[in-house]
Amino acid sequence: MFLARPLFRLVPDNTHIPFMKGRKIGIAISILLSIASIILGFYPGLEKGIDFRGGIVMEVRTPSPANIGELRNATGRLGLGDVGLQEFGDASTVLIRLPVQGDEAATQDAVIKVRNALESVSPGARILRTEAVGNRVSGELFTGSLIALGISMLAMMIYIWVRFEWQFAVGAIVTLLLETTKVVGFLAITRIEFNLTTVAAVLTIIGFSVNDKVVVYDRMRENLRKYKTMPLRDLIDRSINETLNRTLGTSMTLLLSAVPLALFGGDALSGFAITMVFGIIASTSSSIFIAAPMLLFLGDNRLRRSADPVKAPAAAPR
Secondary structure: OOOOOOOOOOOOOOOOOOHHHHHHHHHHHHHHHHHHHHHHHHHHHOOEOHHHHOEEEEEEEOOOOOOHHHHHHHHHOOOOOOOEEEEEOEEEEEEEEEOOOOOHHHHHHHHHHHHHHHHHHOOOOEEEEEEEEOHHHHHHHHHHHHHHHHHHHHHHHHHHHHHOOHHHHHHHHHHHHHHHHHHHHHHHHHOOOEOHHHHHHHHHHHHHHHHHHHHHHHHHHHHHHHOOOOOHHHHHHHHHHHOHHHHHHHHHHHHHHHHHHHHHOOHHHHHHHHHHHHHHHHHHHHHHHHHHHHHHHHOHHHHHHHOOOOOOOOOOOO
16 A cells, blocks of 8 residues: 655654753753742742632723723722722723622622722723632632642553553653643743633643653654664654654644634633643653653663563554
8 A cells, every 4th residue: 555755744754863962951951940830839829810719800891991090999999808900802891800708799789889980980881791709619619620630640640650661650740740830830920810721721731741742652662672772862862753743743733723722812712722832832842852861760671671562552653
């Protein structure tokens, strides 16, 4: 059967990039960035959305470009706590955030006060949407999200452990932890809201990242059986180069979907899409420079003993 060659390849055939030469620097930089990201996660911390912080969010449309200063003064005199206002999407749309007011009656009373204050400053202003989440619900959502992230990590580790060996599982989980902490740092720097949508983006990134690493690990297992005397450093280099087209091609395809959402998806989708773009870039680079090179520290003999022809899966397509 004749298989046509692809018209375009991101990386030329027979590429021999010596990734292992920069493995120590790459891993050291990755660890330093992850440590910095953890620090940023505590200070200044993540910008929690209403899902996790609780409170009231109101989206308001004014008949003309909003005067944020006047609106802030009008709502600040209502005695509702620390009221936050920001432009949302365009000059005529404002997002108002209020702290938790108590029960449902207190929440409704606060919304009415804000509506009256807006009407006095900007007649004709309309409230497009109102969202309210109590302290108890927001706490449960935050705890549930952390549990979901933890279970996802554990499930990925078990999957790789069963499919390959514990050495590969350790390499994948360490790399996933480094990637996830970098996403936390990115959210802390950019002040993108950390809400349920962002958690969905992080879970999607974890799944994509594991898929990337399985492709490289599959090729490594095949090459461990095929080149029994090749030095492990050269074998890992060969495996990464052989799967480079597939890794970059998958990442480019996802970026072509995520970047338009980040640019034109509006405020509702921008946080998810921007987080996805960063996560795709981070996971792709870690699959090439971190995940496979990390196995070099586990030792040649252990990896070759684990490359049992009976247990090894089929090689991933190039």
